[in-house]
Amino acid sequence: MLPLRFTQRRFPQTKLFLTSYFLSTTNNHRGSNLNQPSSPPPIKVLLTETAGRGVFATRTIQPGELIHTAKPIISHPSIASTDNVCYVCLKIVTKQSGFQAQEVLFCSEECREQAKGFYEVEKEADWSAFVAHCRTRGLKYPFLAKRLACMVISGVASSDSLDILQPAHLSAEMISQMKEELCLLRSALEDSGMKDEQLTFLNIEWYAGVLARIRINAFRIELAGNTYEDLLALAAASVESEAAVGNAVYMLPSFYNHDCDPNTHIIWVENVEARLKALREIEAGEELRICYIDASMDRDARQNLLSNGFGFQCNCPRCMSND
Numbered sequence: 001m002l003p004l005r006f007t008q009r010r011f012p013q014t015k016l017f018l019t020s021y022f023l024s025t026t027n028n029h030r031g032s033n034l035n036q037p038s039s040p041p042p043i044k045v046l047l048t049e050t051a052g053r054g055v056f057a058t059r060t061i062q063p064g065e066l067i068h069t070a071k072p073i074i075s076h077p078s079i080a081s082t083d084n085v086c087y088v089c090l091k092i093v094t095k096q097s098g099f100q101a102q103e104v105l106f107c108s109e110e111c112r113e114q115a116k117g118f119y120e121v122e123k124e125a126d127w128s129a130f131v132a133h134c135r136t137r138g139l140k141y142p143f144l145a146k147r148l149a150c151m152v153i154s155g156v157a158s159s160d161s162l163d164i165l166q167p168a169h170l171s172a173e174m175i176s177q178m179k180e181e182l183c184l185l186r187s188a189l190e191d192s193g194m195k196d197e198q199l200t201f202l203n204i205e206w207y208a209g210v211l212a213r214i215r216i217n218a219f220r221i222e223l224a225g226n227t228y229e230d231l232l233a234l235a236a237a238s239v240e241s242e243a244a245v246g247n248a249v250y251m252l253p254s255f256y257n258h259d260c261d262p263n264t265h266i267i268w269v270e271n272v273e274a275r276l277k278a279l280r281e282i283e284a285g286e287e288l289r290i291c292y293i294d295a296s297m298d299r300d301a302r303q304n305l306l307s308n309g310f311g312f313q314c315n316c317p318r319c320m321s322n323d
């Protein structure tokens with residue numbers, strides 16, 4: 001089979017959608033405090049010359065300024081973190097302090113309420129074969145696709161929620177692996193009594209299209225920690241397994257392009273809500289770029305990672321100067 005490229009309906013209604021997204025993202029007072037996002041955020045999404053769409057400053061942005069915050073479209077804890085983070089917002093939570101629902105934890109009544117949008121469907125199914133399959137292969141992104149599938153079935157998300165995001169190129173081998181995951185995902189839902197008409201969207205085109213977008217746009221969530229207890233819990237978690245508490249996909253943060261010497265960074269303090277902050281002064285009209293990888297690596301290692309993981313050759317000023 002030829003490798004699939006998801007070119008159809010790549011970026012539907014981008015401009016309209018982003019305008020309304022900006023308006024609902026933040027609502028604080030403009031410029032009154034560098035740690036409060038301004039409203040509307042001082043950015044707009046435009047086409048770049050070489051890197052598709054990108055995010056540009058509409059005014060001078062100060063060093064350290066909180067440009068905007070963003071809530072995820074989908075998020076999911078890593079397998080290693082399921083026992084100590086909220087199943088919705090990925091906040092560190094202990095079994096004593098959280099609300100436990102069967103095998104998952106919620107940090108608050110609000111998150112438990114929000115989880116109804118997928119958990120009512122998810123909890124009826126036996127996921128052991130799906131989880132075992134992902135665990136043995138070290139796969140994390142199928143969990144995000146599973147959550148989106150449950151949200152679509154519940155009616156809280158549309159099956160085309162991620163269509164606006166850029167998809168990765170998928171090889172025939174990747175698609176054949178995805179077929180196995182999809183089979184387990186569908187079986188779990190069918191065996192839970194789900195009707196065929198509720199699962200019509202859940203075919204390989206949908207699943208591969210979602211995974212192609214998650215692959216390029218998902219963020220690995222590492223919390224910076226808010227309190228001393230959070231820092232201790234995070235230190236313990238990173239010794240036992242890895243520092244990431246989970247993965248998430250956002251809308252606006254997905255439009256930030258990469259630079260090996262970025263002017264913006266994305267951080268998570270106590271939960272999955274992302275904070276985009278300026279690392280230095282950014283002029284009006286300048287593109288805001290974040291770094292997708294560990295910038296301390298040498299040029300060849302950075303280029304290899306970006307090419308294999310994101311499918312592009314980085315031509316940022318740092319790479320061009322062979323640094």
Ligand SMILES: C[S@@+](CC[C@H](N)C(=O)[O-])C[C@H]1O[C@@H](n2cnc3c(N)ncnc32)[C@H](O)[C@@H]1O
Pocket residue numbers: 050051052053054165166216217254255256257258259310311312313314315316
């Ligand atoms: C997370 S998306 C960023 C938004 C994307 N430009 C769009 O139009 O949706 C990542 C993709 O943007 C492009 N990109 C990001 N940074 C780039 C760079 N420094 N050079 C070339 N392409 C880049 C690549 O195609 C990459 O796979």
